[in-house]
Amino acid sequence: MRASSIPASSLRQSLRSAVAGPTSRRTFATQSRLQASYGFIGLGRMGYPMAKNLRTKIPSSDTMFIHDVNPTICEKFASEHKGVTVVEDVRAIAENVETILTVLPEPHHVQNVFQQMLRPPTLLTDAPIKQERLFIDCSTIDVRSSAEVAEATHSTGQGKFIDAPMSGGVVGASNGTLTFMMGAPPELVDRANAILSLMGKRVVHLGAQTSGLKGKLANNYLLALTNIATCEAMNMGVTWGLDAKALADMINTATGKCWPSEVNNPVPGVVPTAPASNGYEGGFGTELMLKDLKLAMQAAAEQGIIPELGIHAKDIYQAVENDAELKGRDFSVVYRYFGGKNTDKLKGLNGQ
Template identity: 55%
Template structure:
């Protein structure tokens, strides 16, 4: 993502980076230097606060709610940030729960430190490298300006940016989408396992499903049966792809957020328990490995 930003932002801009991994930052700065004249300047800082003091657009990308809260605490705790020409725009691309996202947004916006926008992404490592990520974001549309500014920034990082509603709508939409994904993935694994055990050819079965009402991303793009989709993780021993632990995390966030809002998710507990068991049996694999697990527990 940082590479794409560096390549695409206007020449007049400076990209300032910060990461807990010092070596990674140094390597990135060296790369930028090697890219030579004409390439954008890259600066590294030793804290998120230092970065935020000098930047009008701050993009964060972190694993869990606790990390997002911690980083923003470190930015905001020392007191008011120096005023810059443009209002600061904080874009958080982490997938976290709506409540945590709103909490951080409040901490940023209530004292007028700037605007906070939640903009989780989908597309994985492949999409991040290729610059083809999709973003779904939540931002006040009272003035059109904020939404347009967010879209301009995200255009440097991906190919789509969906404005789903007020602040919080981005992470909400992401969790809703990934909930469907979590369940559809199990459904496809169960149905493919059933078909294969009944003696059907998995490729023929997948073709039929993909022309019928069963078609979905796990049947078409990420089919869990090895050999059906050549480029899917299933065809390379379930390596790469979307790790089960990430799916468990998203499912956990969706369940907690649903609970808070009193919304039933009838299949959620069963799905979560199943992913737990699959992760115990096949840690580190793509979440389509549910198929392999089901095969193993079949008679």
């Protein structure tokens, strides 16, 4: 089921008003609760491998419910893994499981999904479970929207909500090596850590709810800038006649070393596993980098912070997204925007 978009400010009000309104009970939740139960909503490029790692690492007796707006993806996942139930709407997940993970693209997606899960506010009577529901949102959204969804969850008494965005990209999601930045009260840390550790190698508790998002946005703001700086520096060196790999090797043993220079180098052929060496396919799309950069700048502005470098960086990423030949590629394609000419222009971008 696709959710219609709703204003963020109306989420809590609509949920509270539902308490006094008519309710409907579902008969979907009838199974035994002797084993643990999990729900996963959002099987995109990150969510799919995360859900795969979760299903693989939890006991076979545990149950797992999944949902995505693309039913074909759900059926594919279910065909590859035992102990998976595909549901057509997210309310069925909320009714049947104790731990619900969401990995969604935009704030309105998160808000719409939670409105559907929490209405009517009768989860505690619709499907008794062994322990209090825990909603873990791994989406990267704005701080204000996350706080509002958390308040809606807690105020209706139907569970606890924490934010746990991740870093590590599609490769990290596939390999189970993600880093999760968690915003949660102390009493939920151990429980959440045990779950998130099944999908990543490190979980960092940064403080109360929204702290995980704040940490993620600060990290990705820095990543957005260091990527641009790396692309410019590599373009300078190659244009000056330096060998790209030799230049990168030097940088990575000197003070300029950073993740974009060492792991995600923007010059094709320097790092064989980097998206640049695969036509800039895969990896972290420029559109997503631009989204995170804007979210970080928005959160900064709300605190009276002027992100000086981010203003220009945003223009660069937007220009890349407006370029038909560069749009949709890994964000290291900024190197091509600057005119990287270590190979024929755009060679390899389209498999040529």
